[in-house]
Amino acid sequence: MLGPGVAWYVAVAACLFGIGALGVLIRRNPLIVLLSLELMLNGGNLALVALSRHWHSGAGQIFALAVMAVAASEVCVGLGLVVALNRRRLSLDVDSLSELRG
Amino acid sequence: MLAVSAGDALVWAVWVIAGFACLAAGVAVVSFSNPFYSALALIGNLASLAVMYLLLNAEFVAAAQVLVYAGAVVVMFLFVIAYVGPRREPPWSGGPSWQTLGAVGAAGALLVEIVVAVGLQASGSLAHDGRVGAAFGTPAWVGRVFLVDHLLAFEITSIVLLVAAVGGVILGSHTRRATPPAPPAQPAREHDVELAR
Numbered sequence: 224m225l226g227p228g229v230a231w232y233v234a235v236a237a238c239l240f241g242i243g244a245l246g247v248l249i250r251r252n253p254l255i256v257l258l259s260l261e262l263m264l265n266g267g268n269l270a271l272v273a274l275s276r277h278w279h280s281g282a283g284q285i286f287a288l289a290v291m292a293v294a295a296s297e298v299c300v301g302l303g304l305v306v307a308l309n310r311r312r313l314s315l316d317v318d319s320l321s322e323l324r325g
Numbered sequence: 326m327l328a329v330s331a332g333d334a335l336v337w338a339v340w341v342i343a344g345f346a347c348l349a350a351g352v353a354v355v356s357f358s359n360p361f362y363s364a365l366a367l368i369g370n371l372a373s374l375a376v377m378y379l380l381l382n383a384e385f386v387a388a389a390q391v392l393v394y395a396g397a398v399v400v401m402f403l404f405v406i407a408y409v410g411p412r413r414e415p416p417w418s419g420g421p422s423w424q425t426l427g428a429v430g431a432a433g434a435l436l437v438e439i440v441v442a443v444g445l446q447a448s449g450s451l452a453h454d455g456r457v458g459a460a461f462g463t464p465a466w467v468g469r470v471f472l473v474d475h476l477l478a479f480e481i482t483s484i485v486l487l488v489a490a491v492g493g494v495i496l497g498s499h500t501r502r503a504t505p506p507a508p509p510a511q512p513a514r515e516h517d518v519e520l521a522r
Contacts, residue, residue: 288482
């Protein structure tokens, strides 16, 4: 295998997951929280693809494709929630949405 | 030998550029105050990740990454951001400062935990690595693996997408109204009171 070993890819994936987790925890805008969640899923995807390459197995890539479908579903529901919040004239701030009644 | 080492250096150079672009775009996604710029930074992150997938012999996953994420998900994000309108929040505003510090500490602890877990489990076995066949990662190979070996996962994925689409339609439908209109309720009640008199 030319270039860096699989461990370097896994290190980048871990850093990406950490950055995404930081964004989810620290930001208040739900749109940016969803974008940070995408970063976390992409970190997981990179680790899956790297380890699929390492073990010469297709299961990791299949799992990565399934994670992409789950990410698309999550964006669909999350953006639907953001649109519903915006229609009810609620503030787009996840700290002020701490109660489960509209 | 010289050709092999030159190719190795080239792959290393591409990997370093893609890795730095990936992490820098990730930091940009988190730190921009305008969600529009965050979504644009996510495109850079996805593109550099697709380059890394190509370096890992995962051509089909790289193509699906660009098509699904950059082509569909980010465009949907941009539509919703344009619909919601520009609402700025001050960057790094997480309420009181101890909350921000706690969030940074929790994210750092999570990162350390991942690194320690991966390092303890697979530090020795990740070092050696061999060549893969020419068919590894091609669409034909992925299709055979996906539709023969992992058919149940494929079907469950399609059901999850269908459920999410139905949920998105229900969340976005105009038919349900949260609060009944207040002004017509008041005269009706007075009218009832007058009728009672």
